[in-house]
Every structure is written in C-alpha cells, then in structure tokens.
Amino acid sequence: MPVWDPDVYAVYRAYRERPALDLLTALPRDLAPREIWDLGCGLGEQAALLAARHPEATVHGLDSSPQMLERAKGLRAPVDWILGDIAGFSPARPVDLLFTNAALQWVEDHPALFARLAQTLAPRGVLACQMPVVTDTAWRKTLGEVVRSGPWARRLDSVEGVQPSHNARDYYDWLAPTCPEIDIWTTTYLHALHGQDPIVDWTLGTTLRPYLDALDDASERAAFVQAWRRRLTLDYPRRADGVTLFPFTRMFLIARRG
Numbered sequence: 459m460p461v462w463d464p465d466v467y468a469v470y471r472a473y474r475e476r477p478a479l480d481l482l483t484a485l486p487r488d489l490a491p492r493e494i495w496d497l498g499c500g501l502g503e504q505a506a507l508l509a510a511r512h513p514e515a516t517v518h519g520l521d522s523s524p525q526m527l528e529r530a531k532g533l534r535a536p537v538d539w540i541l542g543d544i545a546g547f548s549p550a551r552p553v554d555l556l557f558t559n560a561a562l563q564w565v566e567d568h569p570a571l572f573a574r575l576a577q578t579l580a581p582r583g584v585l586a587c588q589m590p591v592v593t594d595t596a597w598r599k600t601l602g603e604v605v606r607s608g609p610w611a612r613r614l615d616s617v618e619g620v621q622p623s624h625n626a627r628d629y630y631d632w633l634a635p636t637c638p639e640i641d642i643w644t645t646t647y648l649h650a651l652h653g654q655d656p657i658v659d660w661t662l663g664t665t666l667r668p669y670l671d672a673l674d675d676a677s678e679r680a681a682f683v684q685a686w687r688r689r690l691t692l693d694y695p696r697r698a699d700g701v702t703l704f705p706f707t708r709m710f711l712i713a714r715r716g
Contacts, residue, residue, distance in 0.1 A: 478559040491554030498561020502530025505537045552580035563589045563620045576636035579715040591707040592623040596693040604686045637713035649704040
C-alpha cells in the first residue's frame with residue numbers, strides 16, 4: 459500500500475468531502491445501526507459524523523495508514539480507531555452499516571471482496587460505498603504514458619495503482635445473492651481548481667503515491683512529476699480566469715441485506 463501524507467491529502471478536502479456527504483445523505487432513513495464500520499476512514503471525518511449521528515452505536519474506523527489514524531484521533535470523536543487492511547477485514551460481530559468512501563479502489567479482487575463484505579452485514583444491514591470510476595480519461599491516460607515512456611519505466615512497471623473500474627452491473631451481480639435491495643449510480647463532479655498545477659497537486663495525496671513511493675531518488679521523483687505536469691497542460695489548459703476544470707466521475711452503491 460502507498461504511504462499516505464495527511465497534509466497533502468487534506469489540501470482538496472472540500473472536494474473530497476462532497477461525495478462522502480452525498481453518500482451519507484443517501485443512506486436509508488429507517489436505518490438505526492448499532493455496529494458501524496468505516497473502512498479506509500482516512501482522516502476520520504465521516505466516522506466522526508457517523509458517531510455523532512448515531513450516538514447509540516459502536517463506531518469503528520479502519521485504515522492502513524498510521525499517519526491518517528493519528529490525525530483522526532485528534533478529532534476526539536467516540537470512534538474505535540483501528541490500524542488494519544481492508545483485505546483482511548473480518549468483524550467480530552455482524553455489521554449494521556458498512557461505510558467506505560474512496561477506499562475500495564485500492565483493494566484487489568472485487569468479485570470476492572464485495573461478496574465477502576455483503577456477508578459481514580447483519581440482517582437489514584447496509585453497505586454504502588463510493589469509488590472513483592477508473593476509466594481512460596485524459597489525465598489517467600497521460601499518467602500512463604509518462605509512466606511507460608521515461609527512464610523510470612522499468613522501476614514503475616510493477617506498480618499497482620488504483621484498480622480498474624468494473625461495470626455497475628458486475629457489482630449488482632456480486633451483491634444480489636445476499637442483498638435484495640441495491641441502488642447504484644454515478645455522478646460526475648466538475649471541479650473548478652485553482653493553482654499552477656492543481657491536478658498534479660490533487661493526485662499527490664492519492665493516485666501518484668504508489669509511483670512516487672517506488673522511486674527512491676528525489677531528483678527522479680521530481681523529474682517524473684514535472685514530465686506529467688508538462689503533459690497535462692495540453693489536455694487541461696488553465697482558463698483565462700485561472701481555473702482548471704477537472705471532471706471526476708464517481709460510482710455510488712448502497713446495498714441492503716435481506
């Protein structure tokens with residue numbers, strides 16, 4: 459797993475929080491959970507919101523980054539913060555609400571993963587998930603080109619980044635045997651970003667992390683990032699008003715066990 463930098467990740471907090479809040483507002487209104495897990499809780503804001511919304515529940519926040527969890531603990535929310543990997547998630551008790559925002563795209567084998575997560579739900583329990591839609595968008599395509607074309611290509615060849623997106627129908631098929639109520643939709647956010655290289659800055663805390671972690675030499679890391687900066691200016695030119703428009707599509711999924 460990449461090493462996460464909480465400060466870099468938090469730069470675009472308002473943009474990153476919007477999908478999480480959209481997912482929270484879509485939860486079933488009759489849900490009264492007693493056991494809640496936030497998988498890939500990051501800086502902990504959503505776990506803290508869930509604890510405030512459901513004070514009678516036990517809320518757990520799981521993340522693989524000690525740095526992220528240390529920052530989350532600073533919220534002083536009544537949350538059980540746990541260092542761990544989503545791939546090994548195995549709760550001691552059935553889960554009433556399994557919430558995960560922008561985390562499962564880093565986990566392999568979604569057919570097995572989603573079937574297993576559904577099995578952890580209590581009767582009438584809910585899985586609420588949001589993931590970026592990983593398609594051949596211009597910024598991801600150019601990143602791939604830079605990865606393959608520079609002197610770093612051999613060192614980056616085996617890097618595992620965000621997992622490719624599956625079709626929404628696939629997720630429905632994997633969950634349907636356990637969850638008779640499934641709602642899946644996508645939303646494309648058009649982010650108006652400011653700054654010299656805002657798309658690079660956005661991805662420094664997420665998509666770029668595995669590649670930067672694989673390059674030991676600081677000058678090579680800088681050259682790699684600079685090569686991508688130059689390439690991005692062709693597809694995402696800065697407007698006269700200083701704004702760079704950055705479309706970002708995300709998939710939302712709410713599944714309820716029978």
